Amino acid sequence: MNSRPTHTPLPDAGAPIQLYNTLTRRKDTLTPLTPGKVSIYTCGLTVYSQPHIGNWVSYIYWDVLVRLLRAAGLVVTRTQNITDVGHLTSDADDGEDKMQAGAQREGLTAWDIARKYMAIAEHEAYDLLGLTRPDHLVRATDYIPQQIAFARALEDKGYTYRIPGDGLYFDTSKLAHYGQLARLDIAGLAAGARVSTAGKRNATDFAIWKLSPPGAQRDMEWESPWGVGFPGWHLECSVIARETLGDQIDIHTGGIDHIPVHHSNEIAQTESLTGRQFARVWLHNNHLKVDGRKMSKSLGNIITLADITAHGAHPMAFKLAILSKHYRTEGNFTWEILDAASHRYQRWQEAASLRWQATAVDSTGQTNTLLASAPSTLCSKLSDDLGTPEAVAFIDSVCKAILSTPPQQLHQPLLTAFTAAVDDLLGLSLGRSTPNLSAQQQQLLSQRSQARAAxxxxxxxxxxxxxxxxxxxxxxxxxxxxxxxxxxK
Incomplete structure (x- = not known):
């Protein structure tokens, strides 16, 4: 699948893009570090098990972000990591490594688990959901030497300390503004309320490098100046972002669960090393629940894309259901909501199919006037903090107008441009899913018209x-x- 789709040129490409910045707690106008170019880092999946629909929510929204920026004429370079080591089951820097746990669960090695679920994620993201492929899709294990070098540099600058038998830790008391992203009350943070403090100087300190347990050999471990072990989870994102995008980036994206720990720690270690602001804009999406409850194995309400298609719904209908609510609003999935999204997508397909049947010789008329301005209007709605609900409602109104207008009064170039704009900005495959009839099908349609006439x-x-x-x-x-x-289906 092409990672650089052709986008419809927009009449008002210079319109300001407003994004809600978690760092400032307000909508900020996007001002790139380098005029005309935008760098984005996205926290990727931990590839230890089958992704569920909640995992894909972030990437659906950030895909729209990339599409909007490129449609607005900006050159976007985006990096997304693949966590295949070091993500422990607890924010306290203890518990099982999720990759090792997955390996034990399935009787495979951690390397095999990574390959298995990377392939599944690849198929679901780019084949089923039609997401735009990042320019850099990087495995954490491919950057181990760089992570060790980054950690040594932090140690040389005096930001770390060692816990014997455990690993290398970052000393958050060295930073006056640690936790600013999450508005953490460091002074009032009760010991143990956020992380385990055993051996740590401060409750908020975090692992840079973890040592392998004595007497145990892990599938994934490496020699380091601190002993055989593996990188802390937070380290990979700082290193991969720096190696692929530079010391500073324009936008960092992720889920709201990353704000208090993972992203706060990324900021701490990156800015301590570079002495510069890491990311100008931090974007965070809210969670998706199922029937009003958090998805969990204990509740038996984990839903995957395979479940979506088994229900008889198209992946694009699921994608549309997600885009129907704002990225900062908590979402809720029900089968009824999915069915409504399927019906909506069907109506949009019906409208898109009319581009092959439109025969108006000029672009006059109310619907054609609406179509002429639709790409720009759609971009404007998305430019206001990725207003996907407003964009979806607007597309509904345009499709309603299209379907209530006789094909003889619809201007084909305008309807084609509108369909392309929806696909370019939302990635919903309207054009691809509604090709023109084949010659044989057109012949059947003609024969039917003759039969009706007779x-x-x-x-x-x-x-x-x-x-x-x-x-x-x-x-x-x-x-x-x-x-x-x-x-x-």
């Missing part, structure tokens, strides 16, 4: 059924016959 209703119904078997619905009205696709 009032041969039996032949007409037979031809309708034949088209329906090929996923094509035919509608008859006083304005003539139109067709559209039945959404594939």
């Amino acid at each position: 009032k041969d209703w039996q032949a007409s119904d037979t031809l309708r059924d034949e088209l329906s078997a090929q996923g094509i619905t035919v509608n008859d009205s006083p304005h003539g016959t139109t067709w559209h696709y039945i959404m594939p």
Whole structure:
């Protein structure tokens, strides 16, 4: 899949893009470090198990962000990590390594687990959901030497200390503004309320390098100046971002659960080393619940994309369901919500199919006027803090106008441009899912029209059924016959 899709040029590409910055707690106008260019770092998946639909929420929103920036004429360079080592089950820098736990669960090595779930994630992200591939998609284990060098540099600058038998830790008391992103009350933070303090100088200190347990050999471990072990989870993002994007980046994205620990620690270690502000804008998406409850194995409510398709819904319908709520608002998934999104997507496909049937010779008329300004309006709504609910509602109104207008009054170039704009900005594959009829299908449609003209209703119904078997619905009205696709299951 092409990671650099062609985007519809927008009439007002210079319109300011406002994004809610967690660091400032307000909408800030995006001002790139380098004019015309934007660098983005996205926290990626930990590849230890099957991704569920909640895992994909972040990436659906940040995909729209990248599409919006590129459609606005900006050159975007985006990095996303793949956590395949070091992510412990507790923020306290203890507990099992998730990769090791996955290996034990399935009777494989941690390396095998990483390869297995990387392949699954690759398929779901780029084949099923049609997300834009990051420019740099980087495994943490590919940057071990760089992580060790980064940690040594922090140690040389006096920001770390060692806990015998445990590892190398970052001393957060060295920073006057530690926890600023999360507005952490460091002085009032009760010992043990956030992390275990055993051996630490401060409750908020975190592991830079963890030592392998004595007498145990892990699948993933490396020699280091502090002993055989593995990098702390937070280290990989600072290092990968710096190696691929530089000391400073424009935007850092992730989930709200990353704010108090992971992202606060990224800021601490990166800015301590570089002496410069790490990211100008921090974007965080809220969680997705299922039937109003957090997804968990104990509740038995984990839902995957395979469950979505088994239900008879298209992955694009799921994507549309997610985009129907704002990224900063807590989401809720129900099968009824998915069914409503499927119906909405079907209506959008019906409208998009009319671009092959539009025959107006000029662009006059109310609907054509709406279509002419639609790409710019859509961009404007997304430019206000990724206003996807507003964008979806606007597309609804445009599609309603399209479907209430006879094809003889629709201007094909405008309808084609609108369909392309929706795909360029939201990545919903409207164009790809609604190609023109094949020559054989057009012949069947023509034969049906002839049968209707001859009032041969039996032949007409037979031809309708034949088209329906090929996923094509035919509608008859006083304005003539139109067709559209039945959404594939």
